[in-house]
Amino acid sequence: MPRILPWVALALAIAFPLVAEQFDLGFYVSFASRVMIYAIAATSLNLILGYGGMVSFGHAAFFGAGAYTVAIAMTYGLDSAWLAWPLAMLVAAAVALLIGALSLRTRGVYFIMITLAFAQMMFYVFIGLKAYGGEEGLNLPHRSVIGFGLNLKDDASFYYVVLALLVGTLVLLQRLVNARFGRVLQAIRENESRMETIGYATYRYKLCAFVIAGTVCGLAGALIANQTRYVNPNLMHWVISGDMMIMIILGGLAYRYGGLLGAIVMLVLDEAISPYTTYSKFVIGFVLLAVVLFAPRGLAALFDRKTATQPAKAVP
Amino acid sequence: MATRPRLSWLPRIAGGVYPDPPLGYNPRGREIEPTERRQSTMSGLFLFEQGLNGLQFGLMLFLLAAGLTLVFGIMDMINLAHGSLYMLGAYLTASIAEASGSFLIAVPIALVATALIGMALELAVLRKLYARDHMSQVLATFAIILIANDAVRMIWGAQPVSLNTPAALSGPIDLFPGMSYSAYRLTIIVVGLIVAALLYLLVTRTRTGMLVRAGASNREMATAMGVNIKLLFTCVFGFGAALCALAGAMLGPILAVQVGMGEDILILAFVVIVIGGIGSIRGALVGALLVGVVDTMGRTFLPMILRAIFSPVVASNAGPALASILIYVLMAAVLFWRPQGLFPARG
Numbered sequence: 001m002p003r004i005l006p007w008v009a010l011a012l013a014i015a016f017p018l019v020a021e022q023f024d025l026g027f028y029v030s031f032a033s034r035v036m037i038y039a040i041a042a043t044s045l046n047l048i049l050g051y052g053g054m055v056s057f058g059h060a061a062f063f064g065a066g067a068y069t070v071a072i073a074m075t076y077g078l079d080s081a082w083l084a085w086p087l088a089m090l091v092a093a094a095v096a097l098l099i100g101a102l103s104l105r106t107r108g109v110y111f112i113m114i115t116l117a118f119a120q121m122m123f124y125v126f127i128g129l130k131a132y133g134g135e136e137g138l139n140l141p142h143r144s145v146i147g148f149g150l151n152l153k154d155d156a157s158f159y160y161v162v163l164a165l166l167v168g169t170l171v172l173l174q175r176l177v178n179a180r181f182g183r184v185l186q187a188i189r190e191n192e193s194r195m196e197t198i199g200y201a202t203y204r205y206k207l208c209a210f211v212i213a214g215t216v217c218g219l220a221g222a223l224i225a226n227q228t229r230y231v232n233p234n235l236m237h238w239v240i241s242g243d244m245m246i247m248i249i250l251g252g253l254a255y256r257y258g259g260l261l262g263a264i265v266m267l268v269l270d271e272a273i274s275p276y277t278t279y280s281k282f283v284i285g286f287v288l289l290a291v292v293l294f295a296p297r298g299l300a301a302l303f304d305r306k307t308a309t310q311p312a313k314a315v316p
Numbered sequence: 317m318a319t320r321p322r323l324s325w326l327p328r329i330a331g332g333v334y335p336d337p338p339l340g341y342n343p344r345g346r347e348i349e350p351t352e353r354r355q356s357t358m359s360g361l362f363l364f365e366q367g368l369n370g371l372q373f374g375l376m377l378f379l380l381a382a383g384l385t386l387v388f389g390i391m392d393m394i395n396l397a398h399g400s401l402y403m404l405g406a407y408l409t410a411s412i413a414e415a416s417g418s419f420l421i422a423v424p425i426a427l428v429a430t431a432l433i434g435m436a437l438e439l440a441v442l443r444k445l446y447a448r449d450h451m452s453q454v455l456a457t458f459a460i461i462l463i464a465n466d467a468v469r470m471i472w473g474a475q476p477v478s479l480n481t482p483a484a485l486s487g488p489i490d491l492f493p494g495m496s497y498s499a500y501r502l503t504i505i506v507v508g509l510i511v512a513a514l515l516y517l518l519v520t521r522t523r524t525g526m527l528v529r530a531g532a533s534n535r536e537m538a539t540a541m542g543v544n545i546k547l548l549f550t551c552v553f554g555f556g557a558a559l560c561a562l563a564g565a566m567l568g569p570i571l572a573v574q575v576g577m578g579e580d581i582l583i584l585a586f587v588v589i590v591i592g593g594i595g596s597i598r599g600a601l602v603g604a605l606l607v608g609v610v611d612t613m614g615r616t617f618l619p620m621i622l623r624a625i626f627s628p629v630v631a632s633n634a635g636p637a638l639a640s641i642l643i644y645v646l647m648a649a650v651l652f653w654r655p656q657g658l659f660p661a662r663g
Contacts, residue, residue, distance in 0.1 A: 055451045102648055105655050109394045109594060112450060113586040114651065120583045121644040128637030238579070242458045249455050279470060285462030292456045293444060 006257075013163055017156040026155060030227070033159045035267045036166045037223045042247040042259030043169050044216035049245070050254030051177050052209045053189030057112050058099065058119030059244050062092040062214040064236030066221025068126065071138040071231040081144035081152070085222045092218020093211050095122070100210035104203060116238055126233040137232025144226055152226060162223055166260070169216055174256055176212070185209050186254075246288055252297060361495050366616050367609065372501050374608020375508025379563040380581060381588040381600040382515060383556020389532035389595020390549055391446050396457040397437065398560060398585070399578025400464035405430045405561025406568040406577065407472055410479040419482040423565045427558045434557025438550050465575050476574035479565075504566050511562065512601055519597050528552060532595040584611075587643055591650045593657025602658060607643050614642040 017029045041063055048054045069088040078084055103114040127135045143152040152158045176182045188195045188202050196202050225231045234240070243266065251262025269287070273280040384398050408429055413422035441460065445453050480486075481500045488496040519525035527548055530538040539545050564577075571577065588607050592599025619635030650658065 124640035282466035288459040
């Protein structure tokens, strides 16, 4: 990808709400925020799935954990974004540590099934928790309070906050995968036994990456709770985990912008089809099948062939 | 525990709002005969009845897990679409039973049809995925789920389809004085036991079974010894699909026949396989019975125990949540002490 392109995209993204307001397209500002929130979640998954080669099928657990933390904190009167959002990340990190510590003891097909099962367990727990709405979920009375003259009730302000966090996430991913930690992680993906033999504690590296990804995904969860002002157990449903994986495979595994591109393609596609048919998943299913069978390296590979890394092998 | 029927289970992510009715609480779907377990009182008989319910559910889980574990074991391939075949089996049985008026005619036809669909699926899509990584397998079979769910919704509609218990088996029968049990559930247990026994004989006593076991323990070596693994696998896949359809047909009258029914039970089947060990039929049987009994017992007795120790409020708040995590705790415990499952097929 040419070096200038991300900056052009950023400039366009900054200008977007101003232009949209002129043409009375407020809905699309909100829609763009949602796309960016899913982009943050997908990018966090890309760290472990693309760079780490861990096929985690339970990422929605952290998404839901973050969202529920913000919602539950608000029912107890804690509505400051500066407290609730880090708390959401902390809770998601704790959940990721627990799930990761157990599931990383295994590999291959086991790992996929176990992450899926634990996420689904969270889903059933929150359906069973009648105190926090059970399957009805919780309504948030308002969005988090951020101060500094910013009011998140305003969709454009919320958009800019999400945009800033997305840029932060992308920069973090970029720094992380090019640091020693990221190099080790990618080496583990390529050949775990070799890394173990030359003395790396591979389990700890993988667990660390897993927790970082869970934490960032918790932030995305906190944002989605604010965006919709409503949380329910469906946020943790495995379909959401699947959607995040679809985004990455569409966008490109182990590409910096894979998560972002995938979120844009997936959500825009869904939004574009749904007026015409109630069976939008039918179309997405075929698109996904075609991409997996015929273009397994995703869309980002079309832009950038030079720095392409190999797609993840089947080693978690 | 009767829950509302689910009209459309897929949350729409792009819509941002989640207008669909929430998912049913019970991972097995909607129980249509909720009264029968209320009638008995807390006693040895009640315990026995719940044990039978657990056995019945466990045996049906085994039918799903058996096919799944062989697919995992032989081809090292993860197949999420297994649940879709289960759903298809239930829908086909319901449609044929309605058209022909006979449950007994419907089941074999649905079994054969689902097996053929399964084999077609294997030939058309899954065969291309064996050499690929797990990630591709997950995503491709996930795509098949999306397609299958919407296809079923197009053909049969979003509303649950009714599949009635055959009239001859609809009443309770007396097992012994003072203990009556649903005849249909008893039939499920008997069918489940017969199929489990046949499967055991097939896998351990026949030449085909020997090839399957050889494929599961070392695929390359089996190929080198001249086993046609591709053909064998297509057959195993079709056989697994038929077992799925049998489970769907038998559970259909007890649970709701609806879109998404396959996914809930698929995850339980995964838990069974993780507990039992990939590729092992014996492990699948033990795991399925463990999960079936622990899950059924937990849902019945945990709220009771909580009510006795704490208060009704605590029991109704925390009971269902705690009961639903029991099998996952079981899975975590097995993983902790036996990461390869109870009966690993590979050394």
